[in-house]
Structures are given as structure tokens and as C-alpha cells.
Amino acid sequence: MKQGVQVIVPGSTANLGPGFDTVGMAFELYTKIRMEVSDEPKVVLYGDDLKGLPTDRSNLVYKMAEYLFEKAGLTLPPLRIQMRSDIPLTRGLGSSAAAIVGGLVAANYLAEEPFSKDEIFQMASHIEGHPDNVGASLFGGIVVAVMEEEKVPYIKIEPKSSLKALAVIPDFMLSTEKARGVLPEKYSRKDTVFTLSHAGLLIASLASGRYDMLNTAMQDRVHQPYRTALVPGMGTLLDKAHEYGALGTALSGAGPTIISFLEGNDERLKQFFVDTLLQNGIGSTTMSLMPDLHGARISEDIDTPF
Ligand SMILES: Nc1ncnc2c1ncn2[C@@H]1O[C@H](COP(=O)(O)OP(=O)(O)O)[C@@H](O)[C@H]1O
Numbered sequence: 001m002k003q004g005v006q007v008i009v010p011g012s013t014a015n016l017g018p019g020f021d022t023v024g025m026a027f028e029l030y031t032k033i034r035m036e037v038s039d040e041p042k043v044v045l046y047g048d049d050l051k052g053l054p055t056d057r058s059n060l061v062y063k064m065a066e067y068l069f070e071k072a073g074l075t076l077p078p079l080r081i082q083m084r085s086d087i088p089l090t091r092g093l094g095s096s097a098a099a100i101v102g103g104l105v106a107a108n109y110l111a112e113e114p115f116s117k118d119e120i121f122q123m124a125s126h127i128e129g130h131p132d133n134v135g136a137s138l139f140g141g142i143v144v145a146v147m148e149e150e151k152v153p154y155i156k157i158e159p160k161s162s163l164k165a166l167a168v169i170p171d172f173m174l175s176t177e178k179a180r181g182v183l184p185e186k187y188s189r190k191d192t193v194f195t196l197s198h199a200g201l202l203i204a205s206l207a208s209g210r211y212d213m214l215n216t217a218m219q220d221r222v223h224q225p226y227r228t229a230l231v232p233g234m235g236t237l238l239d240k241a242h243e244y245g246a247l248g249t250a251l252s253g254a255g256p257t258i259i260s261f262l263e264g265n266d267e268r269l270k271q272f273f274v275d276t277l278l279q280n281g282i283g284s285t286t287m288s289l290m291p292d293l294h295g296a297r298i299s300e301d302i303d304t305p306f
């Protein structure tokens with residue numbers, strides 16, 4: 001067994017409008033995890049972003065290591081896990097997906113790689129319940145995936161180097177569980193066809209680099225209309241961001257973050273985002289984000305200070 005490893009995992013935006021539970025895109029915004037065999041179980045958290053998370057075996061990353069070792073039929077030794085993250089927690093930028101992917105990738109390395117990357121993807125998708133954000137975190141770029149019983153087939157698309165994003169992160173948390181809880185069980189044929197056709201156009205637009213289509217392509221009727229009530233000002237942001245230079249705008253993952261894609265300067269859009277949320281009584285911060293093209297990466301360097 002290997003004695004230690006460090007893994008860096010990107011955060012993501014999932015759905016991009018109509019690609020609900022299917023499409024995700026990774027960003028240069030990272031969770032860093034160092035996992036080492038130790039004398040006793042311990043999780044050490046650095047920085048403000050991870051404040052409040054468990055520092056014992058109940059930490060999600062620790063649980064992922066237990067899960068992977070059990071699946072491999074191995075006994076997990078006590079682990080010391082150190083972690084820091086730039087991904088805001090519970091805001092729709094894939095913090096839980098990054099933790100799941102990071103925990104599985106690190107543990108797989110310690111266990112001498114009993115599982116392939118595709119098998120890790122399958123595990124992560126079933127644990128998270130959907131493949132969109134874990135796919136982006138694991139593979140980088142834009143990942144389009146379908147969750148089947150046994151497999152999770154996917155295709156990775158590389159965005160053009162001109163594509164970037166602006167995220168506005170409201171000053172409140174919204175758990176994915178709560179934001180999934182407001183979705184209906186059934187949809188009309190009209191809303192299904194609307195969303196299917198827009199999802200098709202979204203993938204064609206991303207794959208061909210026809211980003212001028214994004215504003216139309218990112219419309220959906222499967223999740224955003226039901227989640228609007230959870231994010232004051234969201235409707236205005238989705239409707240009007242195009243007028244401030246956005247190519248296309250969506251709720252990021254399960255929210256509350258809203259994300260726009262753009263190719264030019266984002267100053268006007270930033271102001272519009274912050275002002276609109278403020279008019280709705282919500283403070284916020286913005287992040288200019290570049291796509292991450294590589295996904296989770298392993299480093300054997302566990303000697304430099306964390
Ligand atoms: N680095 C981490 N270590 C342990 N748990 C984490 C980590 N990052 C996220 N989580 C868990 O995931 C939860 C957030 O998941 P979720 O509601 O899906 O929001 P997000 O959109 O940020 O993924 C946190 O409350 C925490 O329980």
C-alpha cells in the first residue's frame with residue numbers, strides 16, 4: 001500500500017440550464033486533499049471555506065476512503081487527511097462532488113489503484129446521485145454523461161480557450177437536497193419537449209463552439225422554474241444578463257449561485273449581478289472563472305508544507 005498522496009480536484013457548474021443531471025463543466029477553483037496513512041484517524045481543515053465540517057471519520061472525504069477500501073476488499077488503515085478548498089460550500093459549485101471525487105481518487109491511489117478512472121466515475125455518480133458535477137470534477141472540461149444501472153457513458157468536450165464564466169454567489173447556503181426537493185415528479189409533454197430540444201441545442205452549441213446560441217440553448221423547464229422561488233432575483237438575472245454581455249446564463253448546479261458564460265469583459269455583468277441581488281435583499285460575491293481542462297490530478301509530493 002502507498003503511504004500518502006495529494007489530490008487536487010476542480011469545482012464545477014452542473015446543468016447549464018436544460019442539461020439537468022447530465023452536463024457539467026469544471027473550473028479553475030480547487031479542493032486540495034492530502035491523505036496519509038497514520039496512527040489514528042484525523043481530518044485537518046485549513047481556511048475559512050471548510051469551517052464547521054467534521055474532523056473525524058464522519059467527514060465525507062474520510063467516508064469515501066472507507067467506501068473504496070471496502071469495495072476493494074481491503075482493510076483501511078487510520079488516515080490523516082488534510083484539506084483546503086476555494087470552492088464555496090453548499091452554493092452550487094460542486095463542493096460535495098469535488099470531495100467525493102477527491103476522496104475516491106486519493107484512496108484508490110493508496111490502495112495501489114484497484115479501480116480504473118471509469119469505475120471511479122461510476123462509483124462517484126452513484127454516491128452523488130447524478131453524474132454531471134462529479135464527471136466535470138474527475139475529467140475536467142465539459143462532461144456530458146448518462147447514468148445507467150451498470151455504466152455511466154460520457155463524452156468530454158473541450159471548451160474553446162475564449163470561453164470563461166462569471167459566477168455570482170449569494171450570501172446564503174442552499175443544499176442540493178433542499179433544491180431537489182422542490183422539483184415535481186412528473187412533467188408535461190410540452191415542458192419535456194421544450195427542455196429536450198434545448199438540451200440538444202446546448203450540446204451542439206458547446207461541441208461546435210457556436211457560443212452565440214447559448215442564450216437560447218440554456219433555457220429549461222425541468223428545474224429552474226421550480227427553483228426560482230429559492231433564490232430571490234434569479235428570474236431577473238436569467239432574463240436580463242444577456243443585455244449585459246452574457247452569452248448564456250443559468251442556475252449553477254442546484255444553486256443558489258447563478259452563472260453566465262461570456263467571452264469578453266465581465267465588469268458590466270458583475271455590477272448587474274450584485275445590484276440585482278442587493279435589490280432583492282441579498283448580498284453576494286462574484287468570481288471570474290476559467291474552465292479547468294484536466295480534472296482531478298494526483299501528486300506524490302506529500303513532503304512540502306500543506
Ligand atoms: N471538502 C469537503 N469535506 C467534507 N465534506 C464536504 C466537503 N465539501 C462539501 N462537503 C459536504 O457537502 C455538502 C454540500 O453539498 P451540496 O449541498 O451538494 O452543495 P454543493 O453545491 O456545494 O456541492 C456540505 O454541507 C458538506 O457536508
Ligand SMILES: N[C@@H](CCOP(=O)(O)O)C(=O)O
Nearest residue numbers: 014021092093094176253254
Ligand atoms: N444536477 C444537480 C446538480 C447539483 O450540483 P451542486 O453543485 O449544486 O451539488 C441538481 O441540479 O440538483
